[in-house]
């Protein structure tokens with residue numbers, strides 16, 4: 001899916017309508033995608049209350065209600081406007097729902113034991129200027145309800161009301177959505193840092209036949225991009241063709257990081273995984289490792305036989321290392337073997353002021369990238385910090401955060417759409433580094449491995465939550481790893 005300006009989206013929609021696709025058909029297409037994706041994230045039917053504005057954004061919301069009703073959902077709506085002020089399409093969509101949905105004259109109350117969705121159909125890309133009082137009041141109401149009941153989630157259609165689709169600037173009372181179902185293209189403002197809190201998880205709803213002029217150098221990581229990298233393996237496959245990853249991870253007090261990243265590399269499909277640990281921690285770590293992983297005790301990382309491996313993963317939980325170990329890591333980075341450098345490996349690179357070469361995939365979060373780039377404090381915008389990294393280092397970058405950015409010199413900024421705030425917990429970075437390393441060891445490029453890694457980690461986490469096997473509070477990195485098979489399947493099958 002493309003990223004575009006509001007103006008270009010409106011032009012593309014007009015062209016589609018002029019070329020013979022009625023606006024009503026577009027609304028039906030968009031709404032069936034929205035309803036389908038909503039049921040992907042909320043498989044158990046519950047109560048859905050649409051907040052309906054005057055325009056076609058409200059028409060979308062009503063059409064979604066009609067579909068959800070047919071799948072066992074209880075539906076209702078709330079509006080600030082009499083029907084004679086609604087768009088013609090919206091009036092028609094309401095008339096098609098039989099029996100008509102309940103119209104709430106007061107804020108809706110949650111139903112005991114059921115999930116509840118607030119569907120934001122107040123304003124779409126037809127929004128102009130400051131929110132009018134009646135719309136602003138309904139936005140505030142949605143936020144109030146969502147933030148006071150644990151079972152309620154807000155889903156915005158196209159854009160969260162009150163967020164500027166071009167600049168991403170949120171107005172006072174802008175809707176805080178957990179999901180934004182983006183129709184036809186993602187409006188560029190939603191990728192702005194200011195918009196992330198309000199837009200939440202982006203969901204891409206394609207409109208067939210839409211030709212929109214895209215923003216250059218900005219791409220989204222979606223399942224349709226990734227499915228080809230998850231295709232069936234040749235029947236004659238054998239483990240030595242699937243690569244051998246050498247892992248340097250874990251130290252006293254941080255043994256779990258080694259386990260998580262090694263297991264993740266294995267689960268991403270690496271043929272062989274060898275973990276190298278110092279002899280003092282070997283007896284502690286070896287018995288707890290999955291049996292498929294080889295654990296080699298070393299006196300120093302200089303003992304590692306570099307040529308054995310098709311890829312390296314260096315850093316999770318290694319703590320601060322001796323001069324000899326640092327020199328051994330520097331030598332590995334200089335061999336040209338593709339290497340994921342994560343966590344303490346990045347801190348080491350920052351302390352030693354190493355320049356990271358083109359065969360390195362660096363996976364910093366905000367604190368780590370600031371240590372790597374002393375100038376990062378001069379930039380307030382994550383995209384600019386990513387550009388600053390590329391100016392300093394040839395390495396590929398995974399800049400972790402609520403909207404993880406993946407990039408490399410000469411390539412666009414790829415924004416990940418998957419993930420859940422529950423991922424803000426220990427060990428998630430180890431799992432991500434392991435998955436990236438697992439794909440790299442099999443011969444995928446750094447960039448492809450990185451986009452696969454970030455998308456799959458996000459998807460696995462949200463699947464653990466939508467399956468009811470974790471919540472935002474309870475999700476652990478282990479849950480994410482356990483849901484990796486479902487995430488791979490859903491991505492291969494082009495889920496949202």
Ligand SMILES: NC(=O)C1=CN([C@@H]2O[C@H](COP(=O)(O)OP(=O)(O)OC[C@H]3O[C@@H](n4cnc5c(N)ncnc54)[C@H](O)[C@@H]3O)[C@@H](O)[C@H]2O)[C@@H](O)CC1
Pocket residue numbers: 013017023026027028030053054055056057058060087122123124125126127128129130131132135157158159183
């Ligand atoms: N046009 C099409 O063919 C399609 C449109 N779709 C949906 O339609 C939306 C755009 O629809 P519209 O162009 O009707 O626009 P909106 O649904 O955004 O609403 C525009 C209406 O809101 C009012 N309004 C504008 N700014 C306001 C403000 N600051 N405070 C309060 N009220 C304000 C306007 O007076 C106008 O009546 C898209 O975002 C998308 O959800 C989709 O159904 C796909 C197809």
